[in-house]
Amino acid sequence: MDSYELRKLFLDFFAERGHKIIPSSSLLPTDPSVLFTTAGMQQFSLYLSGKKDPIKDFNSRHIATCQKCFRTGDIEEIGDDTHHTFFEMLGNWSIGQDETGYFKEDAIKYALEFLVNKLGLDKKKIHVTVFKGEGSIARDEEAINIWLKYGIPLERIKECSKKDNFWGPVSDTGPCGPCSEIHYDRGEELGCGRPDCGPNCEYCKRVVEIWNLVFMQYFKNDSGEYELLSQKNIDTGIGFERLLSLLNQKSAAYETDLFADFISKLEEISGHKYLENKKAFRIIADHIRSSVFVISDGVEPSNVGQGYVLRRLLRRVIRYGKTLELDQQFYLPLVDIIINKYKDIYLNVFTRQESIIDAIKKEEYKFEATLEKGLSIIEKILLTKKELTGEEVFDLYQSYGFPLELTQEIAEEKGININIDEFNSALEKHQSISRAGAEKKFGGVGKDAGEEGAKLHTATHLLHAALRKILGEHVQQMGSDINTERLRFDFKHAQKMTPEEIKQVEDLINLKIKEDLEVKKEEMNLDEALKSGAIAFFKEKYPDQVYVWTIFNPDSKEVFSKEICAGPHVEKTSQLKLFKIIKEESSSAGVRRIKAVIN
């Protein structure tokens, strides 16, 4: 089955069942708090929250779409089987309840009917997950009973926590709810062989997720609370590329009709084989496709926001082109192939063809001018040593437009070290100089460093404790830094945190802030402190006499965090208001870095 057929089958299936087919919205959402459209429900957010009436605007509360989506979080994962920056999402909605609105039962019935009767998937290979209940939100027994009723046996129904089975909101606030995912068993030969292998297996990709059914009943408000929505909605999402690959027994969408012409053209112009150069081929394919779509929706390369994401994509395309010894403008026929492949589905890739080609050429021109110079500077530095200092990396960034990730990739290829801490300090120094300049110019006044500092120190302890609770006790502080605006925290952890983990950590900290825990300081000698269970990761650095800070619930006396620290701290966690992680990234091998703010 090819991509055209699959989109049509899905939309026809739901149209036949009374759904209005709505065109995809732009990749640039109207909500300014999010950079890109990351899910099909975004354009319906106000309807799902009950603020707008779908009957009035669509003459139906049942909707289906094929939506363009873009996720930046996974740029570094591109090249593997399943991640894409740009992808499409198929979805169906039932917004609000009256005699026509449907909820869990029909959503489940439709999904099974489509997968089994329309697409011919084997029902015996379908596994599902349901929400097992957490916090104030109950276990989804109703969904379990419906799955059983429709013939999915208990041994293929897995109950999972909020991390896997609670969806949304897409920004800080908005509609969300527990969900039930449909997974498909691709066969024993792809498995890890463990007895508990199944959906969300940590060891293999034998069972893959294909469809997420969200039972949207909540609204996460400004204070991080889940309010019951005035209406119930169904919101579903199928990863189009994932389903297409599965139906064609391919493990990656690069091997389906979506990219077939692209890959053969790239083989032809480069003289290299896809199978021997999968990573470079896949990065070029993914990034050219997403650049075409991002530009067609009106973004131009720049140094900020969406434009910076686009710049990173294009500069990576050009650089990976060089690893395949491709000439300048090698991408022209490839851009053409993408435009041709999608022009019947998303007309603006065709109508904006000239702007797309123009923007890419201009960016190549700008980058080429600096790339040669930058690369020769790197070569020169490496004649005498095996490391790039942070200042040198910063200079490449500042003067030659080398995004940090690009220098990191070059360094990795050459097997040399770069000092990211030093780069970050150079960047921060530069930014605080510009900020100081701006403050002077606009007469701005800095925040009270003393009070802000105390809040950020306390937030750092809450973060450390929350990470150990959510990710595990292997998390150890490796460093931290606080300025007047944000905290930075480095810790031992091998994998990139998932968006769900980040949200769980934020939610836990915000809960502790709301519970208004007390922050107590005690002076004791180091041995006593360690015996009392206080954590300390720089043992050799402490004096004999230390301060132990305990963050605890004054009613239940339950301790959330106990750490040795030289302070300063606040007295009550409620002084912190809202905690938010603004960045999670790699700091060095096996060490992650979080930047967070409190408001």
Ligand code: GLY
């Ligand atoms: N909104 C459902 C999903 O993106 O999975």
